[in-house]
Amino acid sequence: MKDFFISYTRADKAWAEWIAWQLEKADYSLIIQAWDFHAGSNFVLEMQRAATEARRTVAVLSPHFLNAIYTQPEWAAAFADDPTGTDRKLLPVCIEKCELKGMLKAIVYIDLVGKNNSDACDFLLHEIDKALTDARGKPATEPAFPATISASRPEPRFPGSLPPVWKVPFLRNPNFTGREQILADLHTTLAAGKNAAVTQPQAIHGLGGIGKTQIALEYAHRHKNEYACICWLNAEEPQVLAGEIAELAHWFDLPEKDTREQDAKIDAVLRWFGSAQSWLLIFDNVEKADAVRPFVPQGGAGHVILTSRSPNWRGLAQPLSVEVLDRDESVAFLRQRSGCDDEKGAHEVAEALGDLPLALEQAAAYMEASALDFSAYLKLFTGQRKRLLKKGQPPDYPETVATAWEMAFLQLKNENKAAIELLNLCAFLAPQDIPLELFTAAGDKLPASLQKKVADPLAWQETLALLRRYALIDLQDNHLNCHRLVQAVTRDRLPEKKYATIAEKAVELVNAVFPSDTDPLDYRSWPDCERLLPHGLSVTDHAARHGLQLTETATLQNQMALFLQSQARYAAAELLYRRALKIDEKVRGFEHEAVAIRLNNLANLLQDKGDLIAAEPLYRRALAIDENALGQDHPDVAIDLNNLAGLLRAKGDLTAAEPLYRRALEIGEKTLGPDHPKIALRLNNLAGLLRAKGELTAAEPLYRRALEIGEKTLGPDHPKVALRLNNLAGLLQDKGDLNAAEPLYRRALEIDEKALGQDHPDVAIDLNNLAGLLQDKGDLTTVEPLYRRALEIVNEKLGADHPSTQTVQRNLQSLLGKIKGGK
Incomplete structure (x- = not known):
């Protein structure tokens, strides 16, 4: 005979195994379905064997156990053998709070609810010992691991504990x-x-x-x-x-x-x-x-x-x-969730709602919040449904859903208008992880009623709690979630004019908090950008679907594209740049300075991708727009000149690029001052062109001045400082001062790996440069791995046809040829 038969329902399998393990560990014998029933056997006969061969039944009590059909005969058989409990034939172990009714209510159970692993184990064994002998007390130390237990089966984690x-x-x-x-x-x-x-x-x-x-x-x-x-x-x-x-x-x-x-x-x-x-x-x-x-x-x-x-x-x-719930499941859910015990009423409401879980949840929440029973809710639901059906069938969800939520909306309108406004805004954001700061930092961008609530911390919390009470949102930490179906119903009930207004407000909300006044290469802003990206994509997509051409949309798309470009996610960035450009051209006009910004950014992306032919006309058009709109000596014109000069230099047209660089530097020093970060950029670029022309003596002081400004204004570990280091090192290498160049290259590589990541294209440039210097020094053994790592990066990030990829490929082939020739 076995000591115990473990009776449980499938939902509590983890608890049953944990209990079984502790009992076997304490040298009891037992039968448990998870370990002892095998494929091909007859389930009913196995249950009969377990019930008759075990001296006692351990019932794992939970709401799942009490609602299950097949567990009832198991505990009932043990109860029938020992109705007074004298022989302890039935030993209930409660693992989740539940309400016992009928005969089970009279039996004292072992309560593990709320206990941790160690305490639950000690308490379980102590109570089992008490029940069986009334003499055996709690052991002074934990029993040793039984040698009879197979080492092939790991000890189950304590049920309720999370994985690592x-x-x-x-x-x-x-x-x-x-x-x-x-x-x-x-x-x-x-x-x-x-x-x-x-x-x-x-x-x-x-x-x-x-x-x-x-x-x-x-x-x-x-x-x-x-x-x-x-x-x-x-x-x-x-x-x-x-x-x-x-x-x-x-x-x-x-x-x-x-x-x-x-x-x-x-x-x-x-x-x-x-x-x-x-x-x-x-x-x-x-x-x-x-x-x-x-x-x-x-x-x-x-x-x-x-x-x-x-x-x-x-x-x-x-x-x-997945189909709708079975009717019995719907009825059980409604009775549990609402607290109403009227089975017939629950059946009628479930039928009206089509057994759709989300509609059942909303109905139960409404009943609880409004203190209604099933019949009262059904009466309201039927009346509201008839009115909604006159408006036509909803497009993407059952009309029962629209009816259930319309009732909640009407109730909210009477209780708290600001709650409706908040829900309207949430409907245009991504459904998950909506930061509360979107609203608390929005200020006057919110509707008046909501703005007033947000300004009062208590009223704000009450507004959030009200939406949660009606099952329209879920609150977690400093963000909320709103089911996408709730969002769809909310948007669909908005009149067209109201829809456009809310869509525009939603864009403004995200625009207000999305990092925009920082350099896109400043990696400190990247976590915020990543967190807000899904909401930015959502609000701009909704605006586009409704045909709204908003300058705020273009601004937000531009900022998201800058972030994506900094992550080398070029395809997604290009799509957003082009959408932003199209909006500004239509709304602001083709000659507006904002259009010049969009053109510059798109051209810069195309240049990063190696498409110089497509980038040049965009740079030239941006320059013409700014010169006409802002004047010949405006700082933005200097930006345009610098960008165009960079492209011409990349094409090899140094003669055409030099006067543009010099003009950009002159404008910058005149309007921004000699120590502005943008002056460092102009100095660096002009020095690079002079170096390419072989004018090394003229280039070096420009490089050193650019590096000094960068370190002073951006800090010593900024990626732009790495760029300045690379350029100065390259010039020193050209002059033959290899020992002075090497530490600059290594410092640049260290900065970029830390700031941009091991596989960023800029890191590949650093690796290529360092490898070239080491090759010049004759250190061929350490060069090949650097070239190969650089080639792997640019191949994956930029593609085989990109100029940077081809440069690294040529350098590697040249090295291999020299190594082969040397051998």
Whole structure:
């Protein structure tokens, strides 16, 4: 005979295994389904064998256990054998707060709720001993690890404790109900490939509001004991997804974590997944398979889950379709969430709402906030539904959803108009991680009613709490989340004129906090840019979809593009630059100075990409606009002259470039003063041209003055200082002073690696320069790895046809030829 049979429901498997482990560790024998039932056996007969062969039944009590069907006969059989509890046949162990009813209510249970691992273990064994012998007390020390336990099975983590890496932005939903079958199917399918190199990802798909995200979230919480790493990624916007993948380098403490080059971080993270074990990666709200395909790990012993409204996942994932809740699940949820125990009323409300989880949640929240029972809510719902249906069917979601939210909107309008205004603004932002500072720092950009609430900390908190009470937002730390379906309903109910007004306000909000007065190469602003990027993309996209041509949109797109360009994300940056240019040309006119700024930035990007032919006419057009609008000696004209001269120099036309550089320097010194950072840029550029012409003696003092200004105004570790160091070192190398040049090259490399990352194109330039100097010194053994690392960077970042790539390639081939010739 075994000592115990562990009775539990699937949702509490982690707890059951932990309890079983502690009991076996204390030298008890037991039967537990997870360890002792095998494929091919008859489940009912196995349960019968377990119940008859075990002296006692340990019931793992939780709301899931009490609502499950198959656990009832298990504890009932033990209760029938010992109705008075004299022989302790039934030993309930409570692992989650729940309300006991009927016969179970009379049995004293072992309460583990709220205890940590060590305390729960001690208390469990102490209470078990008391129940069985009434003599055995708590042991003085923890029992030694039993030699009979197989070392092949690791001790389960304490249920409720998180994996070492837990990047999940949502708390567990205490009202999650049902979905047992799809959770079981999901676990079975994922576990089927556990020993394979790659486990096929699972795509959960269904219409908006069906509960896809909640299913993935519940799965993560239920099975967290099975993983050492669980990471949740917002996959709705590709640019945001790339940033979230890169951020994992910090979570995994990878060597590349401080790299500023995003692609290098992503590569490192994917390599980590490819070699690691026991991880779960969740891509939430994927629009298309191609958007996540580059980020699905190849290799490794982990699992991938995707949630999406699309059913088209063959080839990348095994799709699992999510339907509406079963009626019994809907009824159970409504009764639990609302606190109303009227089963018939809950059934009627569930039927009216079509068993859609998000609509059920909103209805229950409304009932709780308004102190309504099911019949009263249903009466209001029916009346409101008839009025809404007269306006036509909503485009992207069931009309039951629109009806449920319309009721909440009307109630909010009566209670707190500012709450409606806040929700309207949130509807145009990205759904997750909306910073509260967007509103608290907005000042007079907010609608008057909301501005007044934000200015009063207590009223502001009450406004947020009201929206949360009606299940319209979720608050976490210093940000809020708003379900994308709530956002869609909110936008769709806005009249066209109001829509345009709110869309414009939303752009202004993000514009006000997105870094704009700092150098895009200043990496200190990059975290803020990355955090605000999804909201900037969202508000500008909504404005574009509605045909709004806003100068604020162009400004925000320009700033986002500057950030993306600094990260070498050229394709995304170019798209935003072109959109900003198109808006300003239409709204401000083709000859406006703002258009010149857009042209300069786009041309600079094209030059970075090596497309000099496309960049030149943009630079020339920007110069003509500023000369006509601002005058011949304006500082902006100096910028245009400098940019155009740089392009001409890159094309090899030094004669045409020199007078432009000299004119730009003259204007700058006259208008900005001799020690302004922009003067350093002009000096550096003119010195570079003189060096290219062979006028080294004239160039050196210009380089040294530029370096001195840069160190003084930007600090000694700024990337622009690295540029000045590189240039001065190059001149010294040309003069033959190799010993003086080498420490400057090395310092430049150190600055750029720290500030920009190991795989930034500027680092490749540093490597190429240092390699060339070492080659001139005859140190051929250390040169080849530098050239190869530089070539790898520029090949990946700039492409094989970029001039920088071709330069490094030629340098490497020349070196290899010399090495071969030397041998």
